[in-house]
Amino acid sequence: MIKITFPDGAVREYQEGITSMEVAKSISEGLAKRIIAASVNGEVWDASRPIYNDSTLKLLSWNDAEGKSTFWHSTAHLMAEAVESLFPGVKFWVGPPVENGFYYDMDLGGRHISEEDLRKLEVKMAELAKQNNVYTRKEISKADAVKYFTEKGDEYKLDLLQGLKDGEITFYTQGNFTDLCRGPHIPNTGFIKAVKLTNIAGAYWKGDEKNKQLTRLYGVSFPSQKELDEYLALLEEAKKRDHRKLGKELGIFTMDDDVGPGLPLWMPNGTIIIEELERLAKETEQAAGYHRVVTPHIAKESMYITSGHLPYYQDSMYPPIELEGVKYYLKAMNCPHHHKIYAAEPRSYRDLPLRLAEYGTCYRYEQSGELFGLMRVRCLHMNDAHIYCNKEQFASEFKAVNEMYIKYFKIFGIDKYVMRLSLHEPSKLGQKYINEPELWLETEQMVRRVLKETGTPFVEVPDEGAFYGPKIDVQIWSTIGREFTLATNQVDFAQGRRFKLEFTNKENHPETPLIIHRAPLGTHERFIGFLLEHYAGKFPTWLAPLQVKILPISDKFLPYAQTLLESLKKADIRVAVDDRNEKIGKKIRDTETAKVPYMLVVGEKEVNENKVAVRRQGKGDLGTKDVEEFINEIKKEIKNRES
Numbered sequence: 001m002i003k004i005t006f007p008d009g010a011v012r013e014y015q016e017g018i019t020s021m022e023v024a025k026s027i028s029e030g031l032a033k034r035i036i037a038a039s040v041n042g043e044v045w046d047a048s049r050p051i052y053n054d055s056t057l058k059l060l061s062w063n064d065a066e067g068k069s070t071f072w073h074s075t076a077h078l079m080a081e082a083v084e085s086l087f088p089g090v091k092f093w094v095g096p097p098v099e100n101g102f103y104y105d106m107d108l109g110g111r112h113i114s115e116e117d118l119r120k121l122e123v124k125m126a127e128l129a130k131q132n133n134v135y136t137r138k139e140i141s142k143a144d145a146v147k148y149f150t151e152k153g154d155e156y157k158l159d160l161l162q163g164l165k166d167g168e169i170t171f172y173t174q175g176n177f178t179d180l181c182r183g184p185h186i187p188n189t190g191f192i193k194a195v196k197l198t199n200i201a202g203a204y205w206k207g208d209e210k211n212k213q214l215t216r217l218y219g220v221s222f223p224s225q226k227e228l229d230e231y232l233a234l235l236e237e238a239k240k241r242d243h244r245k246l247g248k249e250l251g252i253f254t255m256d257d258d259v260g261p262g263l264p265l266w267m268p269n270g271t272i273i274i275e276e277l278e279r280l281a282k283e284t285e286q287a288a289g290y291h292r293v294v295t296p297h298i299a300k301e302s303m304y305i306t307s308g309h310l311p312y313y314q315d316s317m318y319p320p321i322e323l324e325g326v327k328y329y330l331k332a333m334n335c336p337h338h339h340k341i342y343a344a345e346p347r348s349y350r351d352l353p354l355r356l357a358e359y360g361t362c363y364r365y366e367q368s369g370e371l372f373g374l375m376r377v378r379c380l381h382m383n384d385a386h387i388y389c390n391k392e393q394f395a396s397e398f399k400a401v402n403e404m405y406i407k408y409f410k411i412f413g414i415d416k417y418v419m420r421l422s423l424h425e426p427s428k429l430g431q432k433y434i435n436e437p438e439l440w441l442e443t444e445q446m447v448r449r450v451l452k453e454t455g456t457p458f459v460e461v462p463d464e465g466a467f468y469g470p471k472i473d474v475q476i477w478s479t480i481g482r483e484f485t486l487a488t489n490q491v492d493f494a495q496g497r498r499f500k501l502e503f504t505n506k507e508n509h510p511e512t513p514l515i516i517h518r519a520p521l522g523t524h525e526r527f528i529g530f531l532l533e534h535y536a537g538k539f540p541t542w543l544a545p546l547q548v549k550i551l552p553i554s555d556k557f558l559p560y561a562q563t564l565l566e567s568l569k570k571a572d573i574r575v576a577v578d579d580r581n582e583k584i585g586k587k588i589r590d591t592e593t594a595k596v597p598y599m600l601v602v603g604e605k606e607v608n609e610n611k612v613a614v615r616r617q618g619k620g621d622l623g624t625k626d627v628e629e630f631i632n633e634i635k636k637e638i639k640n641r642e643s
Contacts, residue, residue, distance in 0.1 A: 003054045014051075021047040021187065024059050034061040036186040037070040044070060046137055046184045062223050072097035074135060074174075074185040075125075075192055075221040076104050081177035082124040083217070087111060092179065093156045093205060093214055100231075101220030105203050107156065108215050118197045129192040133175040135185035142166045145180060156205070194228035195221045237480050243532035244373040250537055250545070250595065252528065253374065262371040262378035264525060269545035272574070273531075274381070274524050276543050278359055280411070280641070281383050281521055284404060290357040290385055295337035297361055301327035306498055307336040308434070312467040316364050334360035334384040335492075335517055339499040342388055342513075347503040352513065353393050357385035359524075374529030375484075383487075383521035388501070388513040391446075394491075398450045401489055401518045405474060408520055412531065413643045416477040418457045419489075421447060422464035434468050434494040443491045443514075444470045468494040471517075478534040486527065490517040538617055541597040542638040548575040549596045551587045553603035555579075560607045564600065564627065571631050573638070592617065598634065 001013045004023060014023065020038030024031045024047070038045050039058040044066045051057075060067040076095035079102070083090055087108055095104035113121075140148075142161065148171075149157040157180050161169070172181045174189055186192075199218040205211035222228040239245075247253050252270035259265060266274060282292070301320060304310045309317065309332060320327040331337070338356045347354070362380050370376050389397050402419075409417055423444055429435045447470050451458045458472070465471055471490035477483050492515040495501075502510040521527050531539070541547050548568055552561040561577045568575040578587045584601065591599050599615040605624075606612055612630055614622040625633075 002051065004051070005054075005056045007056075007058050016052050017050040019048050019050055020045065020057060020059060023057060031059070035059045036061060036067050036191055037184050039066060044184050046135070047187055048134075049137065049184070069097040070184050071186055071191065071223070072102040072221060073183075074189075075195065075219065076102040077135070077172065077174060077177060077179060077181070077185070078125050078128055078189055078192060079121065079195075079197070079217065079219055080104050080106075080179065081128055081175055082121045084177060085124060086117065086120060087113075091154045091156050094160075095179075098218075101198065101218060103216050103218045105205070105214045105216050107212070113200055113215060113217065118200070122195055122197055125192075125195045128175055129189045129195075131175060132188045132190035134188045135172055135174045135183075137183055137185075138171045138173065139167075140169050140171050142169055145169050145171070148178075149180070191223055192221050193223050194225040195219060196228060196232065234480055238482060238533070241478075241480065241533040241536045243375075243529040246532045246537040247374070247529075250532075252532065252545075260378070261368060262366055262376070264374060264377060264379070266524075270528065272545040273528055273539070273543055277383075277521060277524065277527065280408075281357075281359065284407070285355075285357045285385065288355070288400065288404065289353075290355040293338065293341055293356050293358050295331070295334060295341070295358060295360060297331050297363070298328045299331060299337065301329060303336050303340070304329055304332075307333075307339070307495060308467060308498060309333060309336070312432070316366070318363055318365050330363040331360070332362055332364050334358055334362065334382060335386055335495065335515075336499075338384075338386040339495060339501060339515075342386075342501055343499060347388075347501075347513075349390065349503055349505050349511075352503055353387050353389035353397050355385060355387045360384050374525040374532075377523075377525045380523040380525050382523050383519050383527075385518055387516040387518065388496075388503075389516070390503075390505070390511065391514060394446055394514055394516075395450050395453075397516055398447065398489075398491075399454055401516060401520070402450070402454060402456055404518075405487070405489075405520050409476070411641050411643070412534070413479070414476050414534075418459060418475050419451060420464075420473040420475055421451065421458050421460045422466075422471045422473060423460060423462050424465045424470070425463035428463070432463075432467065433465060436494065439493045440465075440470070443493050447472065447491055466490050466492070466517075468492045474520075474522075476530070478530065480533075482533065484526070484530045485522075486530065487519045487522040488517070489519075491515075492517055537595045539595070539597075540641070540643050541634065542641045544574070544595075544597050546574050546576055546594070546596050547634070547638070548573055548598045548600060549591045549594075550575065550577045550600045550602065551584060551591065552577070552579070553584050553601065555581065557602050557604070557607060560602055564602065564612065567627060568631065571635055573631070573634060588615065600630070 002016050003011050003013055005011050021032060021035060024035045035047050037060040038047050039060060040051060041055050062068060062071060080092055080095060089109055091107040093105035145161055160180060170182055171178055172183055172185055197219040201216045202213045203216040204213050250269060251267045253264045253266050255264055317332045318330040320329050341356060360382050362382055364378055366376050366378055387397050424433045424440045429437060469491040471488055473485050474487045475483055476486045495515055496512040501513055503513055505511045550561045550564050552558050558579055565575055565577050595617060597617045601613040611624045611626055613624050614630060616622050
């Protein structure tokens, strides 16, 4: 008998060789119908794979991330079977699951897949799925694997086999398709009820442009047609909300080849949004006891050697500039500069916690292929701050930072979020991470404790910490469910010692402070990109570049419109007049398209009564109001930063 431990801590005994699916059936038939894979001792397995030793077990369904990944990996194999039936002789490279679906790289021998072929493949996949073919795992010797793919004439799989050893090679077969694969897979093809092949692209073999270009075929699948339909509707909505499209339409930012890739130019409308975000940050940080600082965009090589950025982060930094025999680097991080400000004066325990904040400009040499609109750029403006504190103050400071995040979430209508606690990997100490094993464990536990005590939702992720300490990446979801990495909150136990930072403690002895790196609003670039998609370009009034548009019905009402314009300007409201010789219907439609929150329509009645006819973006006519009444209402809305 073996003992199986479930996620809730319950332990049951089973016969050796039992499968996860059989375990599920022993609990309930209904549960067994939903299980598509299992996590055995933290490793995802086929639900049909026998378990021979005492193990921890988590049964996985479509609703689990690992379950979805397994489902999509299995669909990639189903797609390969369909491709092989329509394109005999095709050779496959790799077919992994991705964030939303799967792809397979293939060599079609000079043939091409058309849009019509995609529909044929979808039909074929549906036909194959209905056959309920089992995904069968087979351990195979390297010699037999090499023989199989040699006879098949598949040089791509033979190349993969070169890096594998005997005892770690497995084949998976479903229907008429067999592939070299480590798995895992769902029990059978019948679980796949709906498929959509979404894109055809080119991809160099092994990602090397010197190699042959293969065809990459993308798709997504679901356990029901309803879920696929909902996903496709969401995809269409996401296209409408694409921040690159909206950014251009609304005059937020532009990119120019003469400036360089990944270096956005902020238009007047975008600059207004930046200034409003900075105003929010400054007000919030001033109330929380932060001191604002300003630091240069470059620094000497020696500082980045001290900080550790050159040994650990050099690939993401711009090449050095050499002047008078000294190397300078563009600033990739604000932290070393802030440490120098801390070190500029003697510090006592009475000075702590010391909170230094800056909306600092940083430069990072992201790879060309990774640049993406505002989401991955080479010039970024970071809502950065560093908190210097002692160990006794750490919990309250870390908690306060988390509370600041949550305050911002409420302002921007972010309802779903999770903190990803990124930890170190012990085997990589001294390479990827500072070699301080005890401090790693201590600070990771400190962060974990604060998150638990404050009831903050979090997940733990191994081997993704910063080189100087554990970090939290803040994952948020937009109103249509798209996930974004917003910001970071990091613990640093190394930089203080590297820069010889000290404070005099109560015993009058020198002590090194702990450092918290935090950036609740992330960068202007990423956050505004998120907000464009989150709001679909319809910014709340306080954040909108233009808050009010005055629409005179005809030219004879222009003098009244100009009077309104001056009144609103005096109230610090961003306002403009549409003085075009156009019909009022077109003016309203154009203002709706420009996503201006308020329209004030003025005609003879409004002039005679000193009033305005108010229209709200997306809501239509709100009726007629006194001018002062409207001004007081919108000022209150702006002041309270209402969504």
